[in-house]
C-alpha cells in the first residue's frame with residue numbers, strides 16, 4: 001500500500017530528516033519514543049483512525065500501518081549501522097595502538113624523588129663506609145632476648161619502662177624498640193674486630209606529637225676491638241657529625257647518663273649548628289641532643305660470646321629524624337611517613 005495521505009507524507013518527511021540527524025544510541029532511542037512510544041506520533045494517528053467513518057478507515061488504516069513499518073525498519077537499520085561503526089572503531093583503535101607512544105609533557109611534570117630518609121641514609125652510609133664500617137641489618141620483629149636481655153635489661157629491670165614496647169600476641173616477640181638489638185646480632189655472628197653501622201626502623205608505644213612518633217629511625221654504631229676507649233667514641237662521633245653537617249668547627253659534648261648495655265653511658269650533644277650564643281632551636285643552651293652512647297658493658301659482651309677481658313667496644317645510637325629535621329629544616333616528625341606528596345616533592 002502506498003502512502004498518499006498528505007498529513008502522513010509530511011510526518012514521513014520530518015521523520016526521515018530527523019533520522020538522518022540522529023547519530024547516537026540515545027538520539028535514536030529518543031526518536032523511537034517520539035514516533036513509536038505510547039504518546040508518540042503513530043499512536044496519535046491510531047487515535048485519529050478510530051474516529052474516522054468506516055470508508056475512510058479502509059484507506060487511511062493501511063497507510064498508517066505502512067508508516068509504522070517504515071519507521072520501525074528505519075530505526076532498526078540505523079541502530080545496526082551504529083553498532084557496526086562503533087565495533088569497527090574499537091577494532092581500529094586496538095590495531096593502531098602504539099605501545100611505544102609517550103606523552104613527554106606528563107612525565108616531565110611527574111618525576112619521582114627520593115624520600116628524605118633515603119637521602120640521609122645514603123649520606124650516613126658514605127661517611128661510615130669511608131671510615132671502614134660495614135652496613136649491618138637486623139629484624140624489626142625481635143625476640144625479648146635480642147631487644148632487652150642480651151643488652152643487660154632483664155625482665156624486671158626498670159630500664160624497660162624507658163622504652164614503651166609493642167608486644168606481639170606471640171609471647172616473647174616484640175617490635176624492636178631500638179637498633180641496639182642489631183649490635184647483639186652482629187656480635188653473636190661475627191668475631192672482633194668489628195665495625196658496623198645499622199640504620200633501621202624502631203617502634204615505641206607512645207603518644208605522638210611534632211617531636212615524637214610511634215615509629216622512627218635510628219642509626220646504631222658499634223666498634224669492638226682490643227683497647228677501644230672513649231677517645232675512639234669521641235673522635236668517631238666528631239668526624240661523623242662534622243662531615244654530615246659540613247661544619248669543621250662543630251663540637252661534641254658527652255654527658256654522663258645511663259643505659260644498661262654500656263658503662264659508662266653517655267648522652268651525645270653537638271654544638272648548635274644555627275647559633276653561637278643560644279637560639280630557640282637549642283633552647284638557649286648552645287647544645288643539641290643527638291642520642292646515646294657509651295663503652296659496651298662487659299655483661300653485654302659476655303652475653304654475645306665476646307670475652308670482655310680481651311676486647312672492649314664503644315657504641316652509639318642516633319635518631320635519624322633528628323638529623324634530617326636539622327639538616328632539611330623539617331618541623332614535624334610525623335611528616336616523614338605521612339605520605340604527603342607536597343612534603344615529599346621537596347626532596
Ligand code: DAH
Nearest residue numbers: 178180292293294315316317
Ligand atoms: N638504644 C638507646 C635508645 O634507643 C640509644 C643508645 C644508647 C644506643 C647508648 C647505644 C648506646 O648504642 O651505647 O634510647
